[in-house]
Amino acid sequence: MTRPGAIPPVLRAALDWPSGRCYRHCDRPVRPRRFANALPGTWTVRACPSGVVSVTSYAEWTARNPTADVRRYLARGTVPPRLVRAWDLRLATRRGPELGRAAERFLARARPRRGVRVVYWRVYPFRARDGSERRLFVCFRTRHAGPVFFAADPAKGPAVCPRCGPRPRPRRRAA
Amino acid sequence: MPQRARGRRPARLTIVLAQWCPHCVPLSVQNGRRLAKTLHVPLRLLDIDRKREVRAADRIVRDHGDAAPDYLIPQVFLEWEDGAVEHLLTGFSEAVPRTARAWRDLFASERLRDVRREAAA
Numbered sequence: 001m002t003r004p005g006a007i008p009p010v011l012r013a014a015l016d017w018p019s020g021r022c023y024r025h026c027d028r029p030v031r032p033r034r035f036a037n038a039l040p041g042t043w044t045v046r047a048c049p050s051g052v053v054s055v056t057s058y059a060e061w062t063a064r065n066p067t068a069d070v071r072r073y074l075a076r077g078t079v080p081p082r083l084v085r086a087w088d089l090r091l092a093t094r095r096g097p098e099l100g101r102a103a104e105r106f107l108a109r110a111r112p113r114r115g116v117r118v119v120y121w122r123v124y125p126f127r128a129r130d131g132s133e134r135r136l137f138v139c140f141r142t143r144h145a146g147p148v149f150f151a152a153d154p155a156k157g158p159a160v161c162p163r164c165g166p167r168p169r170p171r172r173r174a175a
Numbered sequence: 176m177p178q179r180a181r182g183r184r185p186a187r188l189t190i191v192l193a194q195w196c197p198h199c200v201p202l203s204v205q206n207g208r209r210l211a212k213t214l215h216v217p218l219r220l221l222d223i224d225r226k227r228e229v230r231a232a233d234r235i236v237r238d239h240g241d242a243a244p245d246y247l248i249p250q251v252f253l254e255w256e257d258g259a260v261e262h263l264l265t266g267f268s269e270a271v272p273r274t275a276r277a278w279r280d281l282f283a284s285e286r287l288r289d290v291r292r293e294a295a296a
């Protein structure tokens with residue numbers, strides 16, 4: 001038995017998209033990374049090697065609209081939580097015919113009839129009060145319960161996660 | 176969900192889009208033209224940046240598509256002679272080539288084969 005709303009393997013295979021380039025930042029390949037929390041569906045963060053997030057998505061096999069839950073869970077892992085705005089959350093329903101033959105047949109046979117609802121979170125680059133650019137970054141260091149999202153200036157070198165702080169410098173012994 | 180229709184015909188294909196969106200132009204306009212031709216129906220493009228078209232775009236998305244405060248584009252709908260509206264496709268935010276793949280899958284789908292059969296009946 002899988003949890004209601006969980007994405008079965010045949011649908012996960014149809015939804016996976018491993019390639020892509022960093023959106024309006026460095027054009028390097030994005031690496032999709034999964035994470036889990038109490039929601040039954042599948043979370044994916046698409047971020048470049050510098051941690052700049054192109055898009056985060058949550059997919060659930062359900063007839064309901066999971067946007068409100070997605071917003072609540074994202075806000076828990078985002079500093080400050082107000083970075084998660086309703087305006088930046090967008091719903092897409094995948095009904096089957098656009099997902100390839102295997103997924104189409106699977107969804108056509110399933111009862112009750114329902115599609116896959118995907119909620120995308122995309123934060124477009126924005127300007128801080130001083131006019132400098134801000135991008136959404138993600139930190140995946142294992143000391144967090146889940147990924148931490150935050151905004152930083154991409155021109156200022158490695159972004160510092162507000163929950164980790166700067167990486168400690170290697171210690172040197174006095175001679 | 177795709178509706179199983181009997182004894183009725185598709186009437187129009189509608190795409191909600193914007194000119195600046197690379198998932199929409201030229202990708203979805205070209206595929207939309209091809210799909211409309213296959214089904215022998217007119218293609219209607221609703222541009223969300225055009226005052227005259229945005230109200231109809233908002234309405235079809237709200238009533239039959241994937242609504243959100245700033246909803247995704249493109250969204251593709253098949254309208255039937257009996258007034259039914261079938262949502263076919265919403266753009267994939269992952270990447271433009273992913274949306275292109277969805278169009279290819281849609282053309283190869285069993286659902287589209289059934290719709291073609293009804294259109295020819």
Ligand SMILES: [Zn+2]
Nearest residue numbers: 022025026048
């Ligand atoms: Zn980048």
Ligand SMILES: [Zn+2]
Nearest residue numbers: 139141161164
């Ligand atoms: Zn961190």
